[in-house]
Amino acid sequence: MPIRSCLRLPLELRGYLAAAVVAHALISIPHQALAEDADVVLAQLETGGQFNPRPDALRRLLWEVTQRTSIEASLEVTAIRAEDPKLFYHPLLYWSGRGAVPPFSDAAVRALRRYLTYGGTILVDSADEEVGGAFDQSVRREMGRILPRIEFDRVPTDHVVYKSFFLVDHQAGRVLRAPYLEAIAIEKRYAVIYSQNDLAGAWARDSFGRWEFDVSPGGERQREMAFRLGINVVMYALCLDYKEDLVHIPFILKRRR
Amino acid sequence: MPVPAFMPGSARPLDFFLRLLSIGPDTGGFNDWRIVFTHGLPTWVVVFASLLVVLVVLAVSRTLFRLPRRRAVVIFLLRVLTAGLVLTLFLRPAIELRAVSRVRTRVALLMDGSRSMGLPTASSPSRIEAVLSELSKSRSELDALAERAVVEPYVFSDRAQLLDGLPSRLDVSDGRRTDLEQALADVATQSAGRELGAVLLYSDGADTEGMTVEMARRRGAKVGAPIYTFGFGRDAAAPDLAVRRVLADNFAFVHNSVAMDVEVEVRGLDLDQVDVTLRKEGAVVQTKRVSLVEGMGRATFEFKPRQVGKAAYEVSVPVQAGETVTTNNQRTVVLKVIRDRIRVLQVAGHPSWDVRFLREHLKRNPNIDLISFFILRSTTDVQKASQEELALIPFPVNDLFTTELSSFDVVIYQNFSYRPYRMAQYLGNIRQYVERGGSFLMIGGDTAMGDGFYAGTPIEAILPVRLAGALPFDTQPYEPRLTPEGRRHPILQIGEPGEPPDRALARLPALRSINLSSGLAPGAHTLLEHPGLPGNPPVIAVREVGQGLSMVLATDSTWYWRFAAVGQGSAGREFDRFWSNALRWLTRDPELARVRLQVPHSVLPVGEAVTGAVQVLGSDYRGLEGAKASVRLVPLDSDGPPSPGATGARPAAASSSEGGLGGLPPRLDAEPAGLEGLQDPGGGGPESAVVRFETELETGADGRATFAFHAVPAGTYALRVEANKGREHVGWAEEPVIIEAADVETQAPFPRTELLRALADASSGQYREVEDGLPTIVLRDPERIEVDRSQRVPLWNTFMAVFTLLLVAGSEWWLRRRWGLL
Structure with a gap:
């Protein structure tokens, strides 16, 4: 668009555009810097169906991760299919969705089984409107194929995932439908962590800096908790049970009193 | 069932009894008999049959209540008698006729013939002479005893040996040990057809095999005959101070406390306290003052071994004027220090996949005690x-x-920089830690090495690479290349067994980063390098620094060898092997040493040859043929307390032995001779302060060579081997060797009356001092019966047995009929 034409735009719209340009620049600069050297590049599992219902959410979470912790994470999220050999360059995988997911191919099932068995972690986030919805059914069906004979368990409230960085005492997400996280453990390590509270709905922010969704019932405190839980999951994938080391226990117990 | 036997020769009642039973055997020659059952049935059948008989008797007696009480009792008793007879005949009784003879028991007269019996007493030139003199005086009592029992004289040290008769003198110079337990076991079993009636034990009780009072009690009770012990009181002990025992496990864990208990004993010297010193290979570790109560004192040393491997620890007390034996003023033990768990400190600048997969690997290893510190939030992070x-x-x-x-x-x-944490003042500590034997590994990343501002710090001084002027962190992917050293080095043996490391490396994913350095430090080796950058900067480099080791892994992307490799079909074992190898190398795992020294015995008595084998391995860890190995035996305690043989000074034991032990132990002041290796020309002469043994070996096809050093003087030595192949220095190894000056008999030659008393008390014998003479000896079973032959005569199938049964049963039937029960 010619500059002259732009200048003729209404003042309010011009203000929005300017803000968008500045915001983009602000986000892009660290993004560019981090993309090359980042220690952590998060990948999002590309499945059939609605696999990315909150497109801006992960970027915001990773922004918070880099701002609040010493993790050097790339803000660039890579969408990847399970059959892609590059899957194993991303030890933390984010799998979200809304509604039913078509069955995975056998190759995808084998790849994900290998991925989880050898150390990969998947954060599953349901954006369904209800607990046990179509996405939930799809997740349980596919996880049953990927890791047969291993069931989801509820994550105990004293598990390290609730204290890997922040001390988190409450569930969080856009909604609070399931007052628990679920997980699948492989040799004591949670390889799959599953929230049905639409974590990404709480993280999602548009280009103008506004939250895309209201969170309920806890308001902004609940949104903050969703970020903390997300950061904790990333930290858990990177540090495993580090916070279970003996040296940490007295400090954590004291703060939890 | 056995019955009391008749006295020998009184078989007449037996003949009568047999005739009565119409058996009529030929009883000539039998002088004893007993009743036995010959049924051969299992016990449970007998018990079952007995119960059945009882039940039948009770069942058939229910009708007796109709009779008057007296008649009922008579009928019941007759029925019991009938049932008893039936049961008895069912068990097939017989008379066993025996021809027996009476045998006198024996008395073992045990005399201690160990070297400690050569020590003088207050009234005699030696303990053994005091014993022989006293036995000579008790000749009449012994003759009287010989009337009641066969007296068998024995001499013992480690085993009991039967003598032809009481000796007039005994040479105790060959008695290298005192094993009371074995000696008593020997005399208890050497019977020659006679039972042991009593033991007369003449000894100082200075058992060398670790017998305790409780063990003495157990042995005393087990002998089965009274033990009369004759010992020496405290006054009989010659003046001496000794390290009596050193109680310690023969292995310990590195960095963990070890307790070493030392028992000190003094006799005949006016001492209330004594300083006990613990030395490790000549250097004083601790000294403790010990109070002596009733001649005994105990010191406990606690220390933490800092190095893995065998180490010689010597405990000593100062030599006192007038001591009979000075060689027992010290004792040396070899402590094998092993790893409990490898303690690893992992400090990470920030969480990353490299950090995570390394931590996972280390945590999975049960032998690693991992202490991790990850910087989770930096000083610039937002605090919300x-x-x-x-x-x-x-x-x-x-x-x-x-x-x-x-x-x-x-x-x-x-990937850790010290700067944000104000750690500059601690970097020198790390350098010292490495120089004194610790190991340091720096792993790369954007805040490591030069980017971590380590150039010019004490850390750079210990690293294998130079950092000054280095280019910044590079994140372009590349495939690293092994150097010749890397191909041989154990760290990079990451393939399957026998697989060349090049092949294993070729199938691994590319690395994604490198910290560039400006060159290698002196003495460092590059094992893996970047082939695509100028100068081929090292990716992995290693270095020996002082006594420690350092390693640089100039990348933070080895996790690709684990997880990304899994995506390519591997199981990631190369990553695990790489890190296992690196940790083993950094902790100097003996299995990774290319020069190995095998010594079958670390502690030897003086006079025995020091033997062993050297094994030299090539870079491929196969036996290296034709390697030159220099083996040296170097004394460690030349500046310690009197240590016979380790220095050129004449050993104290040699002079004391002349007066106290009658030439015992063997003279230690002889010149070393008969050496298979070579004496060090610089130190082997008699005028030299240090006696050394040295030999040059060449390894065979299997990389092995053996050696033997003869006539090594007593002392504590380091056996060192250094191997070279051509111009390559392959490595070295070291083992402690202790040549004990004092034989075990003179280590603690004090009379131990408590053992002798325990033996006597537990066997219902008696303890006396030698000079008190013989008491009245009570023999166990003075005469024993020996069965020469026997014959069994059945009772159950005789006329008399049948008649008796019919008589009793008929009586019962007749009375029942008469009293109206039929």
């Missing part, structure tokens, strides 16, 4: 939560890098 809402702990820099530092086997800095 209060401290109470965070699970963060302070980084205990001061504790870790001062007091605790030496407790770690390996310190890992993983």
Whole structure:
């Protein structure tokens, strides 16, 4: 668009555009810097169906991760299919969705089984409107194929995932439908962590800096908790049970009193 | 069932009894008999039959209540008698006729013939002479005893040996041990057809095999005959101070406390306290003052071994004027220090996949005690939560890098810069830690090495690479290349067994980063390099620094060898092998040593040859043929307390032996001779301060060579081997060797009356001092019966047995009929 034409735009719209340009620049600069050297590049599992219902959410979470912790994470999220050999360059995988997911191919099932068995972690986030919805059914069906004979368990409230960085005492997400996280453990390590509270709905922010969704019932405190839980999951994938080391226990117990 | 036997020769009642039973055997020659059952049935059948008979008797007696009480009792008793007879005949009784003879028991007269019996007493030139003199005086009592029993004289040290008769003198110079337990076991079993009636034990009780009072009690009760013990009182002990025992496990864990208990004993000297000194290979570790109560004292040393391997620890007390034996003023033990768990300190600048997969590997190894500190939040991160809402702990820099530092086997800095944490003053500690034997590993990343500002610091001084002027962190992917050293080095043996490391490396994913350095430090080796950059900068480099080791892994992308490799079909074992190898190398795992020294015995008595084998391995860890190995035996305690043989000074034992032991132990002041190796021309002469043994070996096809050093003087030595192949220095190895000056008999030659008393008390015998003479000896079973032959005559199938049964049963039937029960 010619500059002259732009200048003729209404003042309010011009203000929005300017803000968008500045915001983009602000986000892009660290993004560019981090993309090359980042220690952590998060990948999002590309499945059939609605696999990315909150497109801006992960970027915001990773922004918070880099701002609040010493993790050097790339803000660039890579969408990847399970059959892609590059899957194993991303030890933390984010799998979200809304509604039913078509069955995975056998190759995808084998790849994900290998991925989880050898150390990969998947954060599953349901954006369904209800607990046990179509996405939930799809997740349980596919996880049953990927890791047969291993069931989801509820994550105990004293598990390290609730204290890997922040001390988190409450569930969080856009909604609070399931007052628990679920997980699948492989040799004591949670390889799959599953929230049905639409974590990404709480993280999602548009280009103008506004939250895309209201969170309920806890308001902004609940949104903050969703970020903390997300950061904790990333930290858990990177540090495993580090916070279970003996040296940490007295400090954590004291703060939890 | 056995019955009391008749006295020998009185078989007449037996003949009568047999005729009565119409058996009529030929009883000539039998002088004893007993009744036995010959049924041959299992016990449970007999019990079952007995119960059945009882039940039948009770069942058929229910009708007796109709009779008057007296008649009922008579009928019942007759029925019981009938049933008893039936049961008895069912068991097939017989008379066993025996021809027996009476045998006199024996008395074992045990005389201690160990070397300690050569020590003088207050009234006699030696203990053994005091014994022989007393036995000579008790000749009449012994003759009287010989009337009641066969007296068998024995001499013992480690085993009991039967003598032809009482000797007039005994040479105790060959008695190298005193084994009371074995001697008593020997005399208890050497019977020659006679039972043991009593033991007369003449000894100083100075058992060398670790017998305790409780063990003495058990043995005394087990002998089965009274033991009369004759010993020496405290006054009989010659003046001496000795390290009596050193109680310690023969292995310990590195960095863990070890307790070593030392028992000191003094006799005949006016001492209330004594200083006990613990030395490790000549250097004083601790000295403790011990109070002596009733001649005994105990010191406990606690210390933490800092190095893995065998080490010689010597405990000594000062030699006192007038001591009979000075060689027992010290004792040396070899402590094998092993790893409990490898303590690894992992400090990471920030969480990353490299950090995570290394931590996972280390945590999976049960032999590793991992202490991790990850910087989770940097000083520039935004703080949106209060401290109470965070699970963060302070980084205990001061504790870790001062007091605790030496407790770690390996310190890992993983993409960690010291600057934000004000750690500059601790970097010197790490350098000292490495120079004194610790291991340091720096792993790369954007805040490591030059980018971590380590150039010019004490850390750079210990690293294998130079950092000054280095280019910054590079993140372009590349395939690293092995150097010739890397191909041989154990760290990079990452393939399957026997697989060349090049092949294993070729199938691994590319690395994604490198910290560039400006060159190698002196003495460092590059094992893996970047082939695509100028100068081929090292990716992995290693170096020996002082007594420690350092390693640089100039990348933070080895996790690709684990997880990304899995995506390519591997199981990631190369990553595991790489890190296992690296940790083993950093902790100097003996299995990775290319020069190995095998010594079958670390502690030897003086006079025995020091033998062993050297094995030299090539870079491929196969036996290296034709390697030159220099083996030296170097004394360690030349500046210690009197240590016979280790120095050129004449051993104290040699002079004392002339007066106290009658030439015992063997003279230690002989010149070394008969050496298979070569004496060190610089130190082997009699005028030299240090006696050395040295030999040059060449390894065979299997990389092995053996050696033997003869006539090594007593002392504590380091047996060192250094191997070269051509111009290559392959490595070295070291083992402690102790040549004990004092034989075990003179280590603690004090009379131990408590053992002798325990033996006597537990066997219903009696303890006396030698000079008190013989008491009245009570024999166990003075005469024993020996069965020469026997014959069994059945009773159950005789006319008399049948008649008796019919008589009793008929009586019962007749009375029942008469009293109206039929």
